[in-house]
Amino acid sequence: MIDAHIHLEQYDWEAIDHMLKELPEKGIEALLAVSMNLESCIRTEKLAAKYPGIVRPAYGFHPEQPLPKADELKALLEWMEYSAGDFAAVGEIGLPYYSRTEAFERGEDFDTEPYIDLLDTMLGLASRLAKPVVLHAVYEDALIVCDLLEKHEIQRAHFHWFKGPEEAILRMIANGYYISFTPDILYEAEIQELAMRYPPELVMAETDGPWPFEGPFAGHSTHPSMIRDVAATWGALHGYSPSKAEEILTANTVKFFTL
Numbered sequence: 001m002i003d004a005h006i007h008l009e010q011y012d013w014e015a016i017d018h019m020l021k022e023l024p025e026k027g028i029e030a031l032l033a034v035s036m037n038l039e040s041c042i043r044t045e046k047l048a049a050k051y052p053g054i055v056r057p058a059y060g061f062h063p064e065q066p067l068p069k070a071d072e073l074k075a076l077l078e079w080m081e082y083s084a085g086d087f088a089a090v091g092e093i094g095l096p097y098y099s100r101t102e103a104f105e106r107g108e109d110f111d112t113e114p115y116i117d118l119l120d121t122m123l124g125l126a127s128r129l130a131k132p133v134v135l136h137a138v139y140e141d142a143l144i145v146c147d148l149l150e151k152h153e154i155q156r157a158h159f160h161w162f163k164g165p166e167e168a169i170l171r172m173i174a175n176g177y178y179i180s181f182t183p184d185i186l187y188e189a190e191i192q193e194l195a196m197r198y199p200p201e202l203v204m205a206e207t208d209g210p211w212p213f214e215g216p217f218a219g220h221s222t223h224p225s226m227i228r229d230v231a232a233t234w235g236a237l238h239g240y241s242p243s244k245a246e247e248i249l250t251a252n253t254v255k256f257f258t259l
């Protein structure tokens with residue numbers, strides 16, 4: 001299988017070597033490694049160069065952090081356009097749902113507009129480079145992101161670890177956007193409901209590692225092989241055997257990222 005979304009560069013580097021060596025015996029052939037900012041992109045690029053074909057890099061700016069300064073953003077965009085080697089996708093990009101919610105809970109203001117402008121810039125770059133996009137866009141933010149994707153005529157959009165309102169789900173299905181499920185599909189009823197109704201041909205599996213999970217994964221360091229449990233649970237909801245589920249999710253991931 002292929003882990004469709006992992007923050008590989010955030011693991012301890014000795015742990016990465018160990019993890020990557022044991023991937024084949026655990027049934028994992030590749031990882032879609034997303035990045036947070038320019039430093040993170042450069043670390044991801046190093047991993048992709050060290051493990052060609054296994055680490056498939058995505059470059060971008062994660063929205064759940066302070067905005068980049070103008071010169072930082074310029075450097076990142078230039079690096080992505082001219083200096084980075086070939087890469088699989090633009091990501092992780094999106095809107096800061098959790099940062100905004102936490103700011104409001106503290107009674108602070110939060111201006112989302114500059115994040116929308118940044119996303120607009122990133123989508124423009126993705127469109128120009130003909131790359132798919134990996135999105136952090138949950139709840140009502142998904143609707144703003146749908147507007148921007150439609151504006152840029154971007155077809156290949158992956159809403160990772162998605163949860164959101166009915167209106168967004170229907171629009172994403174109509175537009176053929178992909179979503180992915182994490183190990184929380186084993187124990188979150190809300191996610192299982194979404195899995196039952198989202199078209200199987202638009203679904204992938206991911207860990208978002210090293211993010212830790214609960215339920216049967218509590219206390220375990222997040223490993224790409226956990227997507228095989230995701231596949232088994234997702235497959236059971238649709239009446240597929242675990243091996244059929246793995247086959248479908250892998251084929252979807254290969255198709256979406258053109259791996």
Ligand SMILES: [Zn+2]
Pocket residue numbers: 005007034092208
């Ligand atoms: Zn992520």
